[in-house]
Each structure stands twice: as C-alpha cells, then as structure tokens.
Amino acid sequence: MEPRTVMPKATLSKEELASWQSLVLGKTSKAEKAELADKDKAAIAMVALGTSKDVVAKTLAMTEDEVGEVITSKLGLDLLCKIQDGLGMTPEERLCKAANLAVAKQVALLNSDNDRLASEASRYILDQAIGKALQRQEVRNYTLVADATSIRAKYDAIQDQLKALDSQRQALLAAKQGKVIDI
Numbered sequence: 001m002e003p004r005t006v007m008p009k010a011t012l013s014k015e016e017l018a019s020w021q022s023l024v025l026g027k028t029s030k031a032e033k034a035e036l037a038d039k040d041k042a043a044i045a046m047v048a049l050g051t052s053k054d055v056v057a058k059t060l061a062m063t064e065d066e067v068g069e070v071i072t073s074k075l076g077l078d079l080l081c082k083i084q085d086g087l088g089m090t091p092e093e094r095l096c097k098a099a100n101l102a103v104a105k106q107v108a109l110l111n112s113d114n115d116r117l118a119s120e121a122s123r124y125i126l127d128q129a130i131g132k133a134l135q136r137q138e139v140r141n142y143t144l145v146a147d148a149t150s151i152r153a154k155y156d157a158i159q160d161q162l163k164a165l166d167s168q169r170q171a172l173l174a175a176k177q178g179k180v181i182d183i
Contacts, residue, residue, distance in 0.1 A: 035075070036076065036079065039060055043060055043062065044070060044071060044076050044080050046059070047080065048084050049087075049097075052104050053067045053068060053101075107121075109121035110122055110125070
C-alpha cells in the first residue's frame with residue numbers, strides 16, 4: 001500500500017473569504033442582518049417589480065450601495081424570490097425585468113467619466129442593437145435564403161392554382177358544348 005499524502009489545509013485571508021462569500025451568497029455586509037428593516041423590504045419589493053436601484057435609492061432616501069447590499073444579502077435574495085413567486089412571475093418575466101435594469105445600466109455607462117468604460121458600453125450597445133459585422137452578414141444571407149424559399153413556395157402555390165383554374169375552364173368549355181364531363 002502506498003503511503004497517503006496529506007494535503008495541507010488551505011487558509012484564506014479574511015478578504016479572500018469575503019470575496020468567495022460574495023460570489024456564492026451574494027454581497028454580505030460585515031454583520032449580516034438577522035431581520036430586514038421595513039425600508040429594506042420596501043426596497044426589495046420595488047426591485048422585484050422592476051424598479052432600478054437609483055430610483056429605489058432616491059425614493060427611499062438610501063444610497064445605491066445600501067440598496068445593492070440589501071438586495072444581494074441572503075435575506076434580501078430570499079424575499080425577492082418570494083415576492084416574484086407570489087406575483088406568479090415566470091422565469092422569463094423575471095429575466096425581462098432584469099434585462100430592463102441591465103439595459104438601463106449599459107445606457108448609464110455611456111455617460112461615464114471614464115472614456116474606456118464609455119467606449120466599451122457604446123460598442124456593446126451597438127453590437128447588441130445592430131449586430132457585429134459578421135452577424136449582420138449572416139442575418140442578411142439568411143434573409144435572402146428565406147426570401148428565395150418563400151418566393152419559390154408562393155410560385156409553386158400559384159402554379160397549382162393556375163392548373164386547377166385551367167382544369168375548371170376546360171370542364172366549363174366541355175359543358176358548354178354539351179359534352180359529359182368527369183371532374
């Protein structure tokens with residue numbers, strides 16, 4: 001039997017531990033709250049309905065950082081999910097509300113004092129709105145193929161209708177001449 005090697009225990013600094021906790025559990029303040037205040041619950045309810053953090057902060061006289069901490073705390077996330085579940089929101093509706101907030105954030109980044117950040121935001125918005133050059137070409141090619149297919153289907157349908165009309169025309173001509181026809 002081979003001797004077992006013992007792996008050394010990994011030790012994390014307080015900062016590393018806090019960063020991992022924020023990734024796994026959401027941002028947590030140094031002293032996690034045991035209960036949410038009424039103002040915190042109101043902030044979470046507003047966000048659950050799709051209100052942006054800046055509007056919530058202005059409405060409830062909070063800072064955006066405070067709103068962010070409340071929303072990303074474990075209790076905040078639990079309450080947010082309960083509210084959205086109680087409203088009967090589907091996952092798609094939840095994502096749409098989050099998408100509205102994400103769009104607002106990207107548009108707000110356009111006004112950043114940091115030129116690099118504003119440039120990245122503008123490039124991202126343009127790519128999402130009109131697509132990258134390759135994507136536009138792919139869409140254009142697909143549109144041409146779809147249009148050609150659609151035109152061919154319409155042409156075939158019209159040809160079938162013309163054949164049916166010609167058959168009816170021939171039957172009417174034969175009936176006018178007094179012949180017995182079989183349709």
